[in-house]
Amino acid sequence: MRRTHSLLILLFTACGVANAQVVPAATGIVRAGKNLQYAARYDETAVFSSDQTNWQTATTSGSLNYMNTNERHPFTAQYTGGYTWTLTGPDYQSGQFHQLFLTQGLNWRKWKFLAGDDASYLPQAPTTGFSGIPGIGEPIGVSPINPVTGQTILTLNTHAVENNGTVDLEYNPRIQTAISFGGSSGLLRYPNGDGLDTNDESGTATLVQSLDGRNALSANYAYSNFSYPGYNVSFATNTGLFGYQRKWTRNLATNLAAGPMYISSSVTSVVPNSLSVGASASATYLLRFTSAGASFTRGTNGGGGYLFGSVVDIATGNFTKQFGLNLTIGLTGGYERTDAFSTFTSTNGAFGGAQGTYQLTQNLIIFANYTGIEQSIQQSLATPLPTNVLNEMMHTIGFGIGFSPRQAHPRQQ
Numbered sequence: 001m002r003r004t005h006s007l008l009i010l011l012f013t014a015c016g017v018a019n020a021q022v023v024p025a026a027t028g029i030v031r032a033g034k035n036l037q038y039a040a041r042y043d044e045t046a047v048f049s050s051d052q053t054n055w056q057t058a059t060t061s062g063s064l065n066y067m068n069t070n071e072r073h074p075f076t077a078q079y080t081g082g083y084t085w086t087l088t089g090p091d092y093q094s095g096q097f098h099q100l101f102l103t104q105g106l107n108w109r110k111w112k113f114l115a116g117d118d119a120s121y122l123p124q125a126p127t128t129g130f131s132g133i134p135g136i137g138e139p140i141g142v143s144p145i146n147p148v149t150g151q152t153i154l155t156l157n158t159h160a161v162e163n164n165g166t167v168d169l170e171y172n173p174r175i176q177t178a179i180s181f182g183g184s185s186g187l188l189r190y191p192n193g194d195g196l197d198t199n200d201e202s203g204t205a206t207l208v209q210s211l212d213g214r215n216a217l218s219a220n221y222a223y224s225n226f227s228y229p230g231y232n233v234s235f236a237t238n239t240g241l242f243g244y245q246r247k248w249t250r251n252l253a254t255n256l257a258a259g260p261m262y263i264s265s266s267v268t269s270v271v272p273n274s275l276s277v278g279a280s281a282s283a284t285y286l287l288r289f290t291s292a293g294a295s296f297t298r299g300t301n302g303g304g305g306y307l308f309g310s311v312v313d314i315a316t317g318n319f320t321k322q323f324g325l326n327l328t329i330g331l332t333g334g335y336e337r338t339d340a341f342s343t344f345t346s347t348n349g350a351f352g353g354a355q356g357t358y359q360l361t362q363n364l365i366i367f368a369n370y371t372g373i374e375q376s377i378q379q380s381l382a383t384p385l386p387t388n389v390l391n392e393m394m395h396t397i398g399f400g401i402g403f404s405p406r407q408a409h410p411r412q413q
Contacts, residue, residue, distance in 0.1 A: 037065040043367075043400025044087070045135035051392045052156075055089020061136050074105040080131040080138060084123070092157045097122050099131040112170040119163040125151035125305075125390075127373060128332055128353040134371035135398030140355050141320035141330025143284075143293050150188055150198070152312050152336045153304035154349045154375045154390040160305065161189040176210040188305055194388055198302035199227045208245075218243040218257065226302045226309055235265040235309050235341075237300045239278045254283045263300060263309075263341070271309045271341045289322040304338045306385055307345065313337045326359040345385065349375040365404045371396040 044058045061082025068075045081098040103116040126132015126149050128140050151160060164186035171179045181204065188198040202224040210216045220241040227234040243257030261278035265271035282295040294317040303310045316334040323329065333352035340346065355369035374393040379385055 035067055035069060037063075039063045039402055039404050041082075041137040041367075041400055041402035043135055043137050043398050045396050045398040047089075048395045048397075049392060050394075052394075053089050055092070056087040057084050057093050057135075058087055059084040059133075059136050061131075061133075061138075063130070063138065072107055074103075074107070076103045077101070078130060080129075082133075082136065084133075090157070093123050095123055095159070097131060097133055101130075110172045112168075112172075114166075114168045116166045117163070118166075119161075121159065121161050123159050124156055125149065125154045125160075127154070127334070127351040128371055134353060134373070134396045135369055135400075137355075137357070137367045137369070137398070137400045137402055139320075139328070139330060139357070140332045140353050140369070141318045142291065143318055150186070150200075150301055151305050152301060152310075152314065152338045152349070153306050153347050153385070154336075154351075154373060155195075155305075155388050156390055157388045158194045159191055160195060161187075161191060163187055178206075178208040180204075180206045180208075182206075188302065190305065194386060195305040196303060196307070197229045198305065199229065200302055201225050214247045216245040218245065220257065220259075224300065226300075228302075228308065231308075233265075233267050233270050233308050235263060235271040238262045238264075239299065241278060241280065243280075251287055252283070252285050254281075256281050261299065265309075265341075269342070274341070276311065290320065292319045293317065301338075303340070304347070306389060307338070307340045307343075309341045310338045311341070312339075328357045330355045330357075344378070344380040346378050347375055347385075347389070348378075349373070349390070359404075360401075363403060363405045365402045367398075367400050367402065369396075369398045371398075 040062045042060050044056065046054070046056050048054050059082055061080065063080040064077065066077045078101040079099065081096070083096050084093045086094045099120040099122070101116070101118045103114060106113040120131070122132060128134050129136070129138035131138060132149065150162065164184055166182065166184040168180060168182040173179070183203045184201065186200045190197060202222065204220060204222045206218065206220045208216055208218045220243070222239045222241070224237045225234060239259065239261045241257040241259040243255060245253070245255045247253045258277060258279040261276045263271065263274045263276070265273055277298065279298045280296065283293065285292040296315045298311070298313050301310060301312050314334065314336050317332070319331040321329050331354050334350065336349045338347045351371065351373045353369060353371040355367060357365055357367040360366050372393070372395050373390065375390040377385060377389065377391045
């Protein structure tokens with residue numbers, strides 16, 4: 001599922017320095033007690049494709065979100081899972097899916113420690129929502145609290161297991177200065193043998209120096225190592241980023257960072273040694289009933305599950321607005337380009353989603369959504385990608401109903 005690698009180190013640096021905030025999802029989740037939210041949903045979707053046979057699916061799913069209020073020992077847990085069955089057409093999506101994200105923190109004086117684990121079992125490369133499964137009615141348009149996936153090559157008719165464990169330690173010797181260190185270890189596995197199993201480990205060191213109440217400078221060093229079970233191939237990435245952050249208003253913040261990125265390989269015929277540029281940029285905007293954000297990252301990853309390493313460019317955007325007490329609109333979109341190191345193979349993937357959620361009664365919501373996914377492939381004839389890699393445009397239209405008692409407005413909770 002979601003994977004920490006050089007690309008994500010850039011993303012974490014951008015998000016951490018910008019100190020982004022988002023509006024909590026106000027619909028589609030039951031609030032039980034002070035710290036626990038949960039929801040149950042049923043949806044039906046129709047999928048239209050230019051090259052594949054059209055199909056329809058039905059899904060039952062549930063979600064759980066818990067966050068304690070202990071400032072010294074903060075803990076969060078997010079889970080979404082369900083089962084999809086095919087009503088008509090190809091059996092691409094049938095089966096179960098699960099996504100679990102846990103964090104445990106410790107704050108003591110000038111020190112902050114955070115450990116997390118992100119695990120998933122999904123029937124395709126994820127796109128929209130927390131679980132990444134389009135059409136099931138999860139809130140979209142809000143920035144996820146967990147990392148993005150390592151599956152930057154979009155697929156169909158496949159299942160993948162991802163797990164990523166992370167630790168972060170931050171020290172604030174002065175109000176204007178923050179020093180942090182982090183590490184992660186992750187894996188990507190294809191139980192049906194239709195993808196490239198990948199391992200990765202990484203470490204980071206970051207210094208953020210505030211200039212005044214609005215401006216800050218940052219310096220980051222990141223190391224990542226990628227390997228492939230069953231293959232004698234591995235490569236490492238060393239990246240140095242230098243960044244600038246500005247908080248323009250109470251609601252708008254931006255961050256920019258860039259620097260050299262050096263790739264060294266154990267087998268240069270497969271992954272050539274090279275020097276490139278890593279970069280990240282982000283912007284966040286928050287009002288009482290509206291949130292928006294955009295980000296861009298350039299780095300390396302393990303190859304998206306189908307290549308021996310790659311350079312990736314990812315751009316994403318999100319928007320959420322609440323209209324009155326009953327209606328919430330969410331928009332999300334992204335672009336992913338994955339370029340192989342040693343072959344003439346690259347993919348250009350894009351996705352976009354829109355969803356409206358309406359509080360029908362005190363205990364019921366209804367929702368409707370649309371998701372478009374497109375990917376094109378440029379590849380050498382000697383090393384073609386598998387047929388389960390998406391190479392077309394797909395449209396998903398979904399409708400559903402959920403059990404979700406009305407909540408107070410997020411600012412009143």
